[in-house]
Amino acid sequence: MQLRHQNKLILVGFMGTGKSSVGSRLAEWLGWPLIDSDAAIVRDQNRDISSIFATDGETAFREIESRVLASLLQTPDRAVVSTGGGAVLKEENRKLMRKTGIVVALKASPDRIVSRVLQDETRPLLDGDVQGRVYRLLEERKHAYDFAHFTLDTTEMSVDDVAAAIISMT
Numbered sequence: 001m002q003l004r005h006q007n008k009l010i011l012v013g014f015m016g017t018g019k020s021s022v023g024s025r026l027a028e029w030l031g032w033p034l035i036d037s038d039a040a041i042v043r044d045q046n047r048d049i050s051s052i053f054a055t056d057g058e059t060a061f062r063e064i065e066s067r068v069l070a071s072l073l074q075t076p077d078r079a080v081v082s083t084g085g086g087a088v089l090k091e092e093n094r095k096l097m098r099k100t101g102i103v104v105a106l107k108a109s110p111d112r113i114v115s116r117v118l119q120d121e122t123r124p125l126l127d128g129d130v131q132g133r134v135y136r137l138l139e140e141r142k143h144a145y146d147f148a149h150f151t152l153d154t155t156e157m158s159v160d161d162v163a164a165a166i167i168s169m170t
């Protein structure tokens with residue numbers, strides 16, 4: 001599984017594990033475009049993620065997410081793809097990601113995740129009791145990211161260190 005033979009580097013992981021910042025650093029270093037699946041959903045729907053959850057609910061969001069992800073992944077162009085934390089919940093998405101590129105899962109300690117997500121309180125699944133919700137979802141998704149080709153714990157690492165580690169392991 002080597003990056004030079006692949007055209008997509010796909011980052012998966014729970015909210016607050018650093019997918020977006022690491023993705024943009026990787027894109028910069030590799031000279032590849034960065035595709036953020038949440039941003040692509042917002043463009044596709046012309047409304048933000050919170051309004052999709054509020055108006056249509058999570059099930060509808062997951063359908064939109066899968067459709068948008070599939071269309072992003074089917075292009076032959078090289079790209080770093082940063083995915084939403086729940087994009088891995090459907091098996092069809094996990095299969096497609098493994099088939100289309102190198103999948104790297106980012107992990108972080110629950111406390112680090114809580115402190116990172118508190119800096120951006122726009123995540124509908126974490127409304128209200130952020131800490132309680134993070135812990136509950138982490139438990140529910142304990143094995144959701146195990147399908148990745150590589151896994152990296154970013155808790156004590158800087159964005160540059162995570163990006164460099166990904167480049168050297170792929």
Ligand code: S3P
Pocket residue numbers: 013014015016019038049083084085086087123124125
């Ligand atoms: C979600 C993660 C979010 C976003 C949506 C749902 C999840 O993306 O897709 O709020 O279910 O984990 P980030 O992981 O980029 O925060």
